[in-house]
Each structure stands twice: as C-alpha cells, then as structure tokens.
Amino acid sequence: IIFPVAFVVCRSLEGLKTFSYLEELILDNNLLGNDLLLPRLPHLHTLTLNKNQISFQRNTCKILLDHLAEVVPSLQYLSLLGNIACPNELVCKEKDEDDYQRYRYFVLHKLTNLKFLDTRKVTKREREEALIRGAFMKVVKPKDAKASSAAASASPEMHYTPLPPGSRDLTNHR
16 A cells, blocks of 8 residues: 655654554655654565665664664665765765775664665675674774874874885985
8 A cells, every 4th residue: 555645754653553554654854863663564675765864873773774684674775875884985085985885884783683784685795794804894984184293293202104204314315
C-alpha cells in the first residue's frame, strides 16, 4: 500500500507506531538528526534518510545505528546520502573515497543484515572487512591541518626531527 504524503518537514516520527507492518519508509529532505527514534517496525526492509541532519558527532551516530539494529531487524536497504555522516567528495572537498569506504565498514559493522548501503550493493569482501575492522573505522580527522602544524612549529622544544643537530641549519650545506 502506498500512502500519498504531503510535503511536510518531519521532526518526529512518533505517529509511525501504528504502522507496524510498514515495509518501506522514505524520509528524505527532512530535519531528522542523530536523535531519530523509530518505533519498532519488524517488517521494514527499506529506509532512506537522504538529506537530513545525521552526523558522526561524538558517539551519536553509533547510538543511532544501534537503535536501528534493534527496532528494524529486517532492514536490508539503507541510504544516508546527503548527510554529514555520509562522506562525499562531491559535496565536501576534504572527503575522499577512502573516507566513504570507512563509513561503509562502520555502518555494515553495526547493521549486519544490510544488502545495499546508499547506492551500492554490499559485497562479500566488505562484509568480511566490516566484521573484522568495522568498529574501528569511524573517520576522525583534525579540523584544520594548517592550525595543528602551526601549533607544532610554534613550540620548538616539541618539534621532533630524526635528522642530527648539525643538519638542521639550512645555511650549512655540504
């Protein structure tokens, strides 16, 4: 059964508890964040949360993924495209394909029944990698590499170099 839905921005999903046999749920382009709470939907196999406000801040995404694993045990297709949690090099120049792959391993580690994540089918190799290393794949990078390198060079006593002291002087060539 397909229900016509008016274009309303969702902030809460409390009313979904009456639809316990729901199989597909599309919640794209809303204001849903990491505090998203779904009721138990045991038959839900497809969930799209594209272009919402889901991020990997602190452990909140881990909590969200644990929540999804508990309340939607039949989930096979999940899409988080357009959220901060889903690294995308087309939207953010600091992200690359490696960031996206680590994100996939982390999500697959938490949601082991997924067959599709975002637009790609889950491969056997990805599933194996997610089981082994998925818990450690949360992407954490310094916010500003220039600021961290400037802070390191500001305190010379903290600066480490493997070169001998005589070779540090740039004017002393041999």
